[in-house]
Amino acid sequence: MRNQIMELVKITIDGKTVEVEKGATIYDAAKLIGIDIPTLCYMNMGDMNIKHNPGGCRICVVEVEGRRNLAPSCVTPVMNGMVVNTHSVRVLNARRTVLELMLSDHPFDCLVCAKSGNCDLQSLAQRLGIREIPFQGEQSTYRKDTSPSIIRDMDKCIMCRRCETMCNQVQTVGALSAVNRGFQAVVAPAFEMNLDHSPCTYCGQCISVCPTGALTEVDHTRQVINALADPKKTVIVQTAPAVRVALGEEFGMEPGTIVTGKMAAALRKLGFNYVFDTDFAADLTIMEEGTELLGRLNKFLAGDKKVKLPILTSCCPAWVKFFEHNFPDMLDIPSTARSPQQMFGAIAKNYFAEKINVKREDLVVVSIMPCVAKKYECSREEFSTNGNPDVDYSLSTRELAQFIKQANIDFNSLDDEDFDRPLGESTGAAVIFGTTGGVIEAAVRTAYEIHTGKKLDKVDFQQIRGLENVRSASVDVDGFELKIGIAHGLGNARKLLEDIRDGKSEFHAIEIMACPGGCIGGGGQPYHHGDTSILKARFKAIYREDAGKTIRKSHENPYIIQLYKEFLGKPCSELSHHLLHTKYFDRQDDVFVD
């Protein structure tokens, strides 16, 4: 296809003539010549294969000569000789009226809205200079729906339906779709049941793309502030790998800026007694999951027909909930290793607490995550002892940024600080957990050396890296060809899972991340407003951080070695099975109508 000469069409937009490929839309063509037509429902993350253009909001309408009505530019293909006006009086009046209509059915609580300052509707109202709403009338009201991770406040829904595309087309979760008709139409779970009775995985991709405050995360900042204020409590914090490459955006830094040191300094200023790193637990995950992989592989190589291969990674809570809902017949395939967040919690409350002589109940573990599903994960019953959770509160990257601003900390001028020891030491292998392909690359680094007893010449496995939806790679492990599959986005994961169910999968190990891009694109990250260059910048930053580490293989982390020596014994020991592994549940019956 690439060799074929694309057919070009010539069109005139606002007096400027431009040649574009046949099939392009008026919106695309305008963009080429620097005309930014405003939109609300349109979303095009071409690099990630995510496109949403229902032509529903009607904000992007333009005037096309010879056409009876106005044309939605985001879905109207260009035609040769087309003459388009994007700002005629007719267009400006129509666009403004449509926005006024939208606002006439929207709450006026911007002052206290979680999305204020980050809201596409708000910025558009500002851009179009709306000062009053000429239409008064009924406003649609819906029951507010709170789940462990996500709040749905559908009074603020403008029916752009981006969330629906993320939930159905991209993630194939099917928790959200349009219900009701006309003025009452809204996006909701089937029968307008609560989200926690739906197959929602809490991946939070709906939040990532919501242009208004209709979908937001449950805010736990207040609980964390209270814990920090409680003199009886020792409050420790862990930060996930993908947070450090995105947090800077909230403070005006270029996407891809690495702020690990500033983040540690800020957390210390906020009053956390110990500033630790989830990366430490990521190294621990590799020890456990890598050993499990080697165990299954060895059995397989010894001719055991019953061994479950491929092994699937299990660090992503949205992915775990996804297979519990959709593949309950395959619960024995994923690794039993807990996620790094939960491994950290278990080690903190069972090992570190004792080390610093603090009672479990008096130790509060807070996690900073690029994710909203982590809130749900730490609330899962199996991750608590006598009602006391291993991880008490999980804050998203956005909540942390807000917390820092609230505490008058000038983030940009902070000097870099290091994490505390012992649970703050980590390797480059742990950092790359933050992007798609990272977990499996880290596992390969360790599994290779343990299995072969040889040193890796090169720790960078370029063949595993990338942002394509589904990738496969093979790694030569001393003559054995280890076949690896990688998927990010649950829709892509579903394809690999269906292959396994049909007996068509050739992989030995598969890494799955629920969010497109992996954790760098997590539902708790700073809003990217559909700009994929931001995701790419974070992606590159993750590997820069890895390359800058002196130790880049999990099994070489000295504090991990010490942990096994002092406490756990060896990977997959009885104690580590008790503390670091988990089991999965059939969640088909969790979906019901109230």
Added chain:
Amino acid sequence: MHLLVCGGTGCRASESSAILDNLKSVLEENNLENEVQVVKTGCFGFCEKGPIVKVLPDNTFYTQVKPEDAKEIVNEHIIKGRKVNRLLYLNPESKEHVSDSKHMGFYKKQIRIALRNCGFINPENIDEYISRDGYEALAKCITEMTPAQVIDVIKRSGLRGRGGAGFPTGLKWEIASKSVADQKYVVCNADEGDPGAFMDRSVLEGDPHSVIEAMAICGYSIGASKGLVYIRAEYPLAIERLKIAIGQAREYGLLGEKILGTDFAFDLELRYGAGAFVCGEETALIHSMEGLRGEPTVKPPFPAERGYLGKPSNVNNVETFANIPVIINKGPEWFSSIGTEKSKGTKVFALAGKINNVGLIEVPMGTTLREIIFEIGGGIKDGKKFKAVQTGGPSGGCLTEKHLDTPIDYDNLIASGSMMGSGGMIVMDEDDCMVSIAKYYLDFTVEESCGKCTPCRVGNKRLYETLDKICHGNGTMEDLDKLRNLSNVIRDTSLCGLGQTSPNPVLSTLDNFYHEYLAHVKDHKCPAGQCKALMQYTINPEACVGCTACARVCPVNAISGERKKPHFIDTTVCIKCGACFEKCKFDAIYIN
């Protein structure tokens, strides 16, 4: 001899099934069951005077027949050869009985092409359809003509889509025929949803084979082997008859593999709609058939390129299909000789509202509204004055006296601020408030909007609310400007035909009845006396005798006064129920 009994939904509701049974048993009692055949037919159209029983061969047209009249019809007409005069239609002007429908004002100006068999044949008997040239067109197409030739005939006939938009049918077929795909579909849109309209239902109930035959012809022309009829589940009788007809056509080898011995294969399936008006829009209809939410998507791609299950699909309305076999049989020249320059053939209308002859009519394009309302429709009920006629269903416009002599076709109706739509025609008289009428239609579109695009979802709601405000006497002059601007924007920016036309009732009433809006806004009066909030019941003290009847019937004790002295209504308490007005024997209560 034949006795044709109307089996349409309207006449069935008036016990026409019992008439049929009674006729049969009376004939049996007289041992006439072999001489006289009783046939259940489709709708005759003259629903105002239903149930209809027609006697053949003398064409006697009995109206408003009751089950107990069966005996008299058999004893008098069949046995003694004397017409039952009391059941004949009475010409309202000459006051004479009319026996043959040909001489009735209602039928005189009609030409029946789409409805050619309705009221003539038993729709549940394929032989009766075949005896009236049924399936001849299909045979001709698949044995003597190439697909391109068939399309050419349809193109030359000038037939345009009867569902509302009036897109040239032949051109639509041609586009679909040129799409390349392993599977194509012919879709029949039987999702008739306009309030008061029943054109498609009558065709399907009265002549289902004409649609089946046409769909097969379309399948042959565009290269589709599968057809789907999307029909609303609220049409059980049409569904039943369609099912029977499909079964019979399969039995006769007119559907299925190797039709009439050729290599052409075609079969039909039914898909049921849940009654959403928007599913009449072709993309919404297709999504509904696919099991998705019934809401439209942007065109292009058109269904002819990417339709049902992503395959090229040709969607036509029931009435459009019903015209096809006749065009093939009689030729495109014959068809295009009927009608106006740009609108050929006939159009079926469902005539309703304040009109004497409510019913289903089919007239040549170019017939004027005056002919339809005053000649076919018999004028306005109760001798009242004509005020407006609303054409094109809920999103059509209201036309007035000045439009009465405009020949009706697609283009003239649009130029007048209304549209053809699928053929609803509702007549209004002097008692109708045009602001309320606009509000009524907006209420419908607000209810039926799918909610996908902003202008239709929120805009129509705001239009409705503003109209409601005006009807309550709270409107301002600014509101009138807002109504117009908002209507124009909704029309200009909505995604599908529903939103693009929903403001028509507002715009056309603003254009043609602005004085009524002004009366509501400036004088706080409803000239037609329909807006309850603007009504005021008052007692004329000179006419009131103090009988106290009104005070006793008032449910909120708003009326006071001593016996034998004039009474008084406290308007702050009055709920305007009208009970006193009804009760007063002395015409002492009047409405302001």
